[in-house]
Amino acid sequence: MTDDPETIGLRSYRPANGTEGLLFQHRYCSRCIHDREYRRTQTGGCSIWASALFYQIGEPEYPPELVADGPIGGRCLAFAQDSEEPVFTSGDRPSFPLPSEIAAEFLAGKGDNDD
Numbered sequence: 357m358t359d360d361p362e363t364i365g366l367r368s369y370r371p372a373n374g375t376e377g378l379l380f381q382h383r384y385c386s387r388c389i390h391d392r393e394y395r396r397t398q399t400g401g402c403s404i405w406a407s408a409l410f411y412q413i414g415e416p417e418y419p420p421e422l423v424a425d426g427p428i429g430g431r432c433l434a435f436a437q438d439s440e441e442p443v444f445t446s447g448d449r450p451s452f453p454l455p456s457e458i459a460a461e462f463l464a465g466k467g468d469n470d471d
Contacts, residue, residue, distance in 0.1 A: 366423040368413040369430025376429060381405065384432045387441040404434060 371377035385391045385405055394401025404419045411418040421434040437443060 369422040369424035384435050389436045389438040
């Protein structure tokens with residue numbers, strides 16, 4: 357575990373919504389050595405993300421590793437790049453559709469199942 361974020365001048369981070377949470381997972385968890393076991397076996401793995409979803413900021417169990425310190429939201433202080441996963445680049449996109457893309461398809465008639 358790391359120091360309490362408040363004591364090292366950082367604020368705790370919690371995603372504002374599901375989309376932000378998915379993007380955080382894509383940027384960090386999907387490339388982190390600490391979550392490799394879960395990605396491969398769907399068992400074990402890192403408990404930081406699960407704790408962040410279950411507990412609220414301010415509760416003693418909330419993970420201090422999640423900090424808000426930049427324009428892109430939060431980051432995980434425990435993140436360690438998995439050498440078997442690609443390194444994140446600023447132009448990298450998640451493999452799942454974003455809500456704005458789903459809405460655009462629906463409005464264009466592609467999401468309508470009334471054939």
